[in-house]
Amino acid sequence: MSGADRRVLDEAGGLRAMTWVMAIMLFLTILAAALGLGTRQSARALERQLAGRLTVQVVEGSPVVRDALAARTLAVLRALPDVRRATAVDRAELARLLEPWLGSAGADTDLPVPAMIDVDLASGADPDRIVAAVRRIGPASRVDRHQRWMSPVSGFLDTLTWLALGLVVLMLTATAAVVVLAARAGLETHRATIEVMHMLGSTDVQVARLFQRRIALDAAIGGAAGSAAALAMLVFLGTRLAALGSELLGGITLGAGDWAVLVLLPVAFVVLAMAAARMTIVGALRQSL
Structure with a gap:
């Protein structure tokens, strides 16, 4: 942008405020987009994990009969082609899981706790065949x-x-509305100057280009600041999630494609601001001048 162009628009305080508006808008947008992309990744990971897993419970009051049925069930499951892996859950592990509700009584051998078998299905397995076999x-x-x-x-x-x-x-949508309002405010502020430019032969498109360049500059500066703050926040939240050690929350991660989308969002915002400013100014000039 030339020095003359800057002097035409430097008095438009509304346009300078666009820098802060774009920074805030883009900060919130990147966080919202990261939330959506992260939860989508988590949902897909959860579906992949759960679609291929079953748990078999052998419910029997007699420990001797229960253990015999559990051993037989485990042998049948391991022989099925639909089963990739079948593992009996250790009773000590079950007692540990029951401890918050039953206390030390969960370790009592006479307690009628069902035997449990974790089953990982093979690719393309039919769960109904496994259910029928059990x-x-x-x-x-x-x-x-x-x-x-x-x-x-x-x-x-x-x-x-x-x-x-x-x-x-x-x-x-809100960003486009803010750009429209800022462009109209700048147009009203410089109406006298624009009339002189028209008398000197400037077209509506040439005048709109001045506003478009200035708004693009404000949007780029604000977008860079908002993006940097949002990405820093995402890195911080990622380290906190990793420290939790939760399998479900740990699945809320971003892939390379997700990061590419987040990086491209500032560019999309600048293009949106330029397009909104151009259409607003050209439309307003054609109606009033």
């Missing part, structure tokens, strides 16, 4: 599908993803 062993066995009882969590993550997408669209 039920043929005896009515004391039941199969729990992880995907079924974790579906509310997956649905909640999908809801968060769509909510984040809605926030991004809302922020884009």
